[in-house]
Amino acid sequence: MTETLVLGGGCFWCTEAVYVKVRGVTDVESGYCNGQTVNPTYEEVCTGRTGHNEVVKLEYDPSQISIRELLEIFFVIHDPTTLNRQGNDAGTQYRSGIYFTTAEQAQVAQALIAELTVADAFGQPIVTEVLALANYSGAEAYHQDFFERNPYQGYCMAVAAPKVSKFKKTFARLVRE
Numbered sequence: 001m002t003e004t005l006v007l008g009g010g011c012f013w014c015t016e017a018v019y020v021k022v023r024g025v026t027d028v029e030s031g032y033c034n035g036q037t038v039n040p041t042y043e044e045v046c047t048g049r050t051g052h053n054e055v056v057k058l059e060y061d062p063s064q065i066s067i068r069e070l071l072e073i074f075f076v077i078h079d080p081t082t083l084n085r086q087g088n089d090a091g092t093q094y095r096s097g098i099y100f101t102t103a104e105q106a107q108v109a110q111a112l113i114a115e116l117t118v119a120d121a122f123g124q125p126i127v128t129e130v131l132a133l134a135n136y137s138g139a140e141a142y143h144q145d146f147f148e149r150n151p152y153q154g155y156c157m158a159v160a161a162p163k164v165s166k167f168k169k170t171f172a173r174l175v176r177e
Contacts, residue, residue, distance in 0.1 A: 001062075002026055002059045002060060002062075003059070003060060003101065003105075004060075005058045005060065005067065005070060005098075005099075005100065005101065006031075006056070006057045006058070006098075006099035006101070006133050006136065007019075007055060007097070007098060007099070008033075008054060008056075008095060008097035009074055009077060009086065009096060010078050010086025010094045011086065011094065011159065011160075012030035012031070012054040012055060012056050012143065013146040014077070014078075014147070014160040015056045015077070016028050016030050016145070016146070016147065017146075017147035017148070017160040017161075017163065018073065018163055019070075019073075020148065021167065021168070021176050022065065022073065022171075022174055022175070022176060023065060023174050023175065024060050024062075024065030025065065025176075026060060027057075027058070027059035028056050029139075030054070030138070030143045031057055031136055031137055031139050032045050032052040032053065032054060032137055032139060033052060033053055033055050033057075033135060033137075034051065034053055034097065034099060035050040035052030035135060036050060036135070037050040038135065039137045040052055040137065041140070042139060042140055048092050048093060052093060052135075053095055053097050053099075054094060054139075055097070057136065065174065067104065067105050067108040067109075069171075069174060071098065071108065071109055072112070073171055073174070075112070075116065075121075076167065076170050077163045077167055079096075080116075080122065080128040081124040081125060081126060082096075083095065095127075095129065096128040097128060097129045098130045098131075099131055099133040099134075099136075100131070100132060100133065101132075101133050109130045113126050113130070147160045147164075
């Protein structure tokens with residue numbers, strides 16, 4: 001039995017590139033959520049007028065990986081302190097967000113954010129939104145498995161590859177064999 005958790009941590013190519021390598025994650029899909037337009041296109045989302053966030057939808061086996069572990073990875077591979085920005089990617093579609101499908105996911109996310117805040121883990125306030133998943137749609141086919149299909153593309157080499165390396169180094173025990 002799997003559960004679903006949706007995360008927005010900047011460009012979905014980067015976030016997807018990490019989570020496809022996580023033990024216990026059975027499926028990763030790039031998409032859009034929590035905006036007002038039904039089934040927006042990438043071009044529409046990029047305008048910032050749809051309210052959507054670029055996200056990855058994770059299907060995971062809770063007997064192999066916990067919500068907390070998924071979220072610990074999330075907080076290592078992106079900057080949760082920059083509002084509507086990850087690196088050079090700017091706009092509301094790049095906001096940090098945890099979009100839960102169960103009450104337990106919301107509780108774990110809020111507790112972890114509280115712990116990280118008390119520990120001053122990032123030296124700045126965490127701006128990650130924690131909201132119920134709403135109005136999700138999958139991204140276009142050319143966005144799916146983008147890093148895997150284009151590892152030598154400039155953005156992938158400069159931005160996604162270092163996130164994958166950081167994940168593998170920090171969470172070696174969770175890397176899919």
